[in-house]
Amino acid sequence: MIEVTETAPVGSTIASVTRASEPFRIPSARYISTEWAELESDRLWPHVWQMAGTVDHVAEPGDWFEYQVGWLSVVVVRGDDGALRAFQNVCRHRGNSLVCGEGRSMSELRCGYHRWCWDLQGTLKEVPSRRGFGAFRNDELPLIPVQVGTWGPFVFVNLDLGAEPLDAFLEGVPTDAPWLGLADFHCTYDVAIPMPCNWKTLIDGFSETYHVQGLHREMLPMTDDVNSPQRLWGRHGKLEQPYGVASPRLRDGASDQEIFDAFVAVMGTRIGKPTTEPAGPVPAIGVDATLRDVLADGVRATAAHVGVDLADLATDQLMNMQQYNLFPNTTIVAFPDLLQVVKSRPGPTPDECFMDMLVFERRGPGTSRTPPTRVTVEPGAIDFGMVINQDIDALGRIQRGLHQPGFTELMLSGEECRIVNLHRNLEHYLGITPSEIRGG
Ligand code: FES
Ligand SMILES: [Fe+2]
Structure with a gap:
């Protein structure tokens, strides 16, 4: 236990x-x-459920990307209606992969092999030389849907339509x-x-x-x-x-200078310092403050430069x-x-x-x-x-x-x-x- x-x-x-x-x-x-x-x-x-990408990958209608895991391949696309959808990346004619990589401004999913074509909602809309196939209906052959969901900036997919929703899968993590x-x-x-x-x-x-x-x-x-x-x-x-x-684990501890040097070497950019250059002397530490407080001030200042307000965080x-x-x-x-x-x-x-x-x-x-x-x-x-x-x-x-x-x-x-x-x-x-x- x-x-x-x-x-x-x-x-x-x-x-x-x-x-x-x-x-x-x-x-x-x-x-x-x-x-x-x-x-x-x-x-x-x-x-x-697995993280396939982010909302940035599909920021605008028509943006799309392919997510591969082993032999599995999924296309994630933002539709003209702004909705995010995902499909198994396979043409329902003879199995060609519909897309490869990523792209923007897509208005349809058209197979490059024999040009079957679906709209961004996955509905079949065109089959070249259709009469040769005899009778079948377009709604018999939609693209095969994949579950898709988001948490924060992350986009997740699950090929199993019977799997629990993303919110349940993520347990208490998003609210932590x-x-x-x-x-x-x-x-x-x-x-x-x-x-x-x-x-x-x-x-x-x-x-x-x-x-x-x-x-x-x-x-x-x-x-x-x-x-x-x-x-x-x-x-x-x-x-x-x-x-x-x-x-x-450091039996003799570390001086503020050693802590500062190591912090800058690992993540100095958080306080506006290049990780590859000497850290310089430790900034002045006020009465009742610690080095962590000083580093936190540096983080707040660096964030403020790009319009991110972290003033209220401890x-x-x-x-x-x-x-x-x-x-x-x-x-x-x-x-x-x-x-x-x-x-x-x-x-x-x-x-x-x-x-x-x-x-x-x-x-x-x-x-x-x-x-x-x-x-x-x-x-x-x-x-x-x-x-x-x-x-x-x-x-x-x-x-x-x-x-x-x-x-x-x-x-x-x-x-x-x-x-x-x-x-x-x-x-x-x-x-x-x-x-x-x-x-x-
Ligand atoms: S395999 Fe896609 S149109 Fe033939
Ligand atoms: Fe590691």
């Missing part, structure tokens, strides 16, 4: 889930076997922190990166911060990676982690990272002035996946939206900052380790409860009973 303790952490009241009475053990085959990947492609991906102002964020980049690892290897690395002490040691002076309460809903999870304060709200893990494959890293999404999608083999990095900017309320730049690049081609670069660099080594014949199971701590929860929910979707997860 995971021990759940109520705590009163800075910023919000959430449960801390940190201790297990014995380690959780999970079969490593889940990360490398073809059979397991096939189970996921049959029973998970066609039935689960309305002060984050997620709806005011605009997606500017949607970058896909093919990665040499299983999709779970990737998302696991964004579901715990136990690895900060190993992979991101430069962060230790600027974050408390120990007193970081976590919360589990049924499917989803959350971590709240204070920034601008030293990790208790230091804790500005300086604690809110990390949401949405089952199965999405991590949302949020502050009121900073939002990034990392998603993983399965690749052609269990040892490959796509990492999606969605980068956002907060803008003033009511600012108009335009589609983000959407590209696919090789690992290392784009600098995502020190921390994400380190994560990307590590993933191939982890996947290779998982293949070693002497390694048969992962051993997880209660601190890694969001990974355990991913596996519990995977077992539910895949119909694995009794549970193969040992311990806990």
Whole structure:
């Protein structure tokens, strides 16, 4: 059993889930076997809600984009009536993919193979040389609908028309922190990166911060990676982690200058400083104030420059990272002035996946939206900052380790409860009973 303790952490009241009475053990085959990947492609991906993109991808009528996950492909389009719709990306004549990529100003969905054509509501309206087919009605062959829904700037799809509505799937997550102002964020980049690892290897690395002490040691002076309460809903999870304060793992602590230097190196742009240049001296800290207060002031000032008013938010709200893990494959890293999404999608083999990095900017309320730049690049081609670069660099080594014949199971701590929860929910979707997860 995971021990759940109520705590009163800075910023919000959430449960801390940190201790297990014995380690959780999970079969490593889940990360490398073809059979397991096939189970996921049959029973998970066609039935689960997943973030496909953002409202920026489909800002105006006629805007559309394709979302691929494994062999599945969905087209999301905003209709002339302003409504968002999604369809399986397949022509009902002989199965050609209707679209590829993304675009704007689309007025119809016309197949490029033999030119069958549907309107943006999915109604068949034209079949060339129709008499050769004999009798059939247009309303027999609409595009195959896909469920679509939004939360804040995020667009989700689910190919299973019998699946529960998005609101129910998201549990209490959307109402957890309305002060984050997620709806005011605009997606500017949607970058896909093919990665040499299983999709779970990737998302696991964004579901715990136990690895900060190993992979991101430069962060230790600027974050408390120990007193970081976590919360589990049924499917989803959350971590709240204070920034601008030293990790208790540093036996001698850290000076304000060391904290400031590390903060600037990791996320200096939040206070208007380039991450690649020396931080300079610590700003003056007033009486009754802390360095976190000073950093929070810097965040407020930087936001104000782009018309975002964060004056009413407390230091804790500005300086604690809110990390949401949405089952199965999405991590949302949020502050009121900073939002990034990392998603993983399965690749052609269990040892490959796509990492999606969605980068956002907060803008003033009511600012108009335009589609983000959407590209696919090789690992290392784009600098995502020190921390994400380190994560990307590590993933191939982890996947290779998982293949070693002497390694048969992962051993997880209660601190890694969001990974355990991913596996519990995977077992539910895949119909694995009794549970193969040992311990806990
Ligand atoms: S496959 Fe689309 S029109 Fe023939
Ligand atoms: Fe990391």
